Amino acid sequence: MVFDIASELPGRLRLRCGRNLFDDEEARGIAYELMGLDGVRTAEVHASAGSILVTFEPERRDAVLAAVRALDPLDLPRAEVGLGTREGALEISLENNRFQVEVSKLLLWRVAKRVLLPMPLRAAITSARAVGYVLEGLRHLLRGEVSVEVLDACAIATSCMRGQFAEAGTISFLLQLSGLMEEHVQSRAHLALRDGMVVRSESVWAVVDGQDVLVRTEDIRRGMVLHLGAGQVLPVDGTVVEGAGEIDQSSMTGESALVRKGAGSTVYAGTALEHGDLKVSVTAPPGTARIDNIVSMVEESSELKASAQSRAERLADGLVPYSFLAFFGIWALTRNINKAMAVLMVDYSCAIKLSTPIAVMSAMDEATRHGVTVRGGKYLEALAAADTVVFDKTGTLTNATPAVSRIISCSDATEDDLLRLSACIEEHFPHSMARAIVGEARSRGLAHERELHAEVRYVVAHGIATRVDGDNVCIGSAHFLFEDEGVEKPEGLDDLLAGEAGASSTIFVAKNQVLLGCICISDPPRSEAKQVLRDLRALGFSNLVMITGDSEGCAKHVSEELGLDGYFAQVLPEDKASHVQRLKDEGHTVVMVGDGINDSPALAAADVSVAMSDASDIARAVADVLVHDSSLESLVTMRLLAQRLMGRIHGDYRFIVGFNTALIACGVASVMPITTAAYLHNVSTLGIAALNTTPLLAGPHLEAVDEPHGCGRAALPAPAAA
Incomplete structure (x- = not known):
């Protein structure tokens, strides 16, 4: 393949190969090929721009260039969307490229219209686009919904009828831009969620010539027979050919009761074998299983939204009727349509409804960049409010490699x-x-x-x-x-x-x-455990407790060494869950951190459950937050991220109400032209949305805890040592 070096830094190359030289699947294939080279850290291949961006160990420069030269433009490697960290990172890179292209096209089209087209033609184009907004508003009205979409339609349509086509065009442009931004943030969060939500082991037991052989999950093929034991999460869809067991299908169906499975039964990837022993014939290998197709439905589920996000959506739509009442009221009192228009052109609903989901989705996306998958915005909100952390001992507080x-x-x-x-x-x-x-x-x-x-x-x-x-x-x-x-x-x-x-x-x-x-x-304590516990206290956790099935002496030794508030020793799994439930019944928000098969009942009972990177499959399947490294420091990162997210959301509310109230007042008092007020309103809405996509944390590794706690809860009495 022929290319030019567009830019170069030590360990970083951007190559230009020419537009339309390869399609999206070939771009993925090239990226996979390059990431397979020794010393290559990342590879981003953008089909639309025909570019390749590679980061690598500096001494591998010649090897990287040789690999790209060796590619045959007539026979490029191809790859479909797959699973795993590498594929997830590449998909996010492609989404970034798509967003940049869409925004560039929108900006270029707006500039081209203003420079090249006469005013009558621009007005016609704006009117034609306004029809789409009006139809969308009418669809909501016909469903009995007086929503933000209705308000947007009225603002654009009224501007067109008053001959203010530039004003209508600006509103339309800003709505399109904010829509692209919201779609981009949601897409990134969805891709990260999909990558972390499907729990699969790196290896699984397969029956080969009558013997159990350990094979890599990526090597599973249709028709293979897998041997699955209690406590494992099924990596594939399949049919039971031998054995019996009870499966937890809550990740697929939401039902809490275990389902009995025997020969001839269908089983699904992502479900957990609680009891029994099964031999399963593979019908859908990883990447094609049913759960791979429903992650988007789970991600969009209202049950996973932060309550702040749900409140924002309800508040935004709830304010729309009052905006119309204010419009007609001001019109009736002043007999001045321009003053009344201030309420339609400047509203609270659009900014509130747009800013909060973007803030939540952006925070979830940021969590993935810090090595953590959060399975819903509501868990970030619960993390910010929590006052208690319940730790399992083995593999969580103590060394991950006993x-x-x-x-x-x-x-x-x-x-x-x-x-x-x-x-x-x-x-x-x-x-x-x-x-x-x-x-x-x-x-x-x-x-x-x-x-x-x-x-x-x-x-x-x-x-x-x-x-x-x-x-x-x-x-x-x-x-x-x-x-x-x-x-x-x-x-x-x-x-x-x-x-x-x-x-x-x-x-x-x-x-x-x-x-x-x-x-x-x-099983010595993790080296970072003491500092992490101190940091968690500084961030507002009032009670740090350990629950373990180990002996009294072992539990006491670890508790004293780490300075925990208390511990419970020789606890059965069902009792772990009852301890968590008791704390919740007392009005506390509880985070449970565990890694074992026997932690799954307690994880399921907690307000927020966290599974470490080396946790059992079943623990990772039921956990709300998945940590992709083995360090407890991620707990500090997530607490800080969650608190700053809630601070951002509350700050957004205060700014939106204050700034837009001032604009409406200026418009009604004729201190400011309605067009100026509307422009400032839309720009501020777009600005809030853009600011909500910026990182909440300074870097991938926090050097110190700099956020004072503010959960405002009374300290929870420490449990007595068991």
Whole structure:
């Protein structure tokens, strides 16, 4: 491919290849090809401009240029819209390009009309465009809606009838420009939401020649048979060919009750297998599943809007009848149509209805640039108002990569026997504790291919019950084994663990109702945890609590080290949810942060649920906020973003009411021409919308918390240590 270097900085090249050289699918294909090169950070390919923008490690410059030269213009790579971070980033880049092109066309057309066309022709074009606004207003009136669209139609139509075509053209132009801006912000937020909403693991178990083999999700094809265990989120649409289980379909249907699935049943991507074991024949691979087609409906759902956004829309439409009443009232009193027109030409509704959705959508889009997906504006509003954070311990407050520190045998089983048996079960469950056990077995070179067909029957409380080579095996917490499963507890076990396990988390392993031993897992607090907790307090959170299924000693140690307000130890999953619900019943807004399968009930119960990057699939499926990195600092970022969003919305209200009231007063008092007042009104509306698209945060990494809290809630009494 032949190109010119349009601009160059160290590690950044913009290449011009010529307009219409490639289409959108070829642009995506070229971008994917370049992003596959070592050292390339980003690649943006704009079909309309025929340009390629690449950022890379400076020493890779020659390799990047060689790759572009090697492209054959007659056989360019093609790619359709796909899933994942890379595809999401590219789609957003294409949307930015589309917006720039549309705005440029609109501006050029307006300038060309004023310079090249005579006044009568401009008036005819303006009148023709006004017809569209009038018809839109009439459609709303026929539905019984006296809305902002009706007000816009009246303002434009009245201006045309009074011969003020320049005024009508300006209103029309500004409405088009604000419409493009609103569409652009919503499109960016939708693309980011779609990319983060569909929860899929990087890998999944597939049945190949009768054996379970781990395959990458992107390699799943139609007709493959996947083996899915309890606690997993289905990555595809498919048909159950073997097994039975109960599935949470709330992400698809909204129903809270679990649905029983057996052979012949249809299952959908994005739904969670709560209990059971299924083998599923793939009917729709990732990217073509039903959930991929309904994300836009979810994003547009009124239930996900911030209440401030819904109030703004209702207020905007509710003010329209009063604008008409004021128009006729001023006309009747003054007998001056120009003074009465001030109320139609300058109104509150347009600015209110436009500014708040743009502010909310822009904040959601900004969150994605900080590595966080927010699944609805209402969760940002709840984050701003929340006064309590409930943390899970393992993998959330503590290190995301715990490690096995000690293996204690309570039987004839060796350490390797215990670890091998545990790993063959835990490898099916994406939890930080499970990864620690599997990782330790791998580091010791322990193979367990013989047990790959461990039949996981169910997951309850804090453990797993399964069969391995015909033996009943249980692995999990002390409560799970000794109370739920009836395993006999050896005498002196507590004293042994007090001396050997210390503050480590303990996993117990039993076979055929006999305790084989314990695996101690070191789970130190995250390095940033103390500072994050201090920052959260500075931002208005009055109560920071930890809930864990671990022992009293382990929970107390972590709580004291981090300076939490309280903790609850040895808590079952259903009790985690009841603790969250109790706080809500007391009138508090609660944020729950968790990562495990057993956190999902509490996550679902919270006002705002947050799942970290290494959370289990089911936790990420039910969470309202998904963090794409492993740092707790994102909680501080999101709290600050949410508070500044609400501050922006309230500031918008104050400005809109004050400024437009002044314009109306000036128009009615004949201090200012109506055309000037209308122009200032529309420009201010557009200006507010534009300002609402600007970042609320200074940069991708906040160096310090500089926002005082203002939630205005009384401090919540700290819970007693359990």
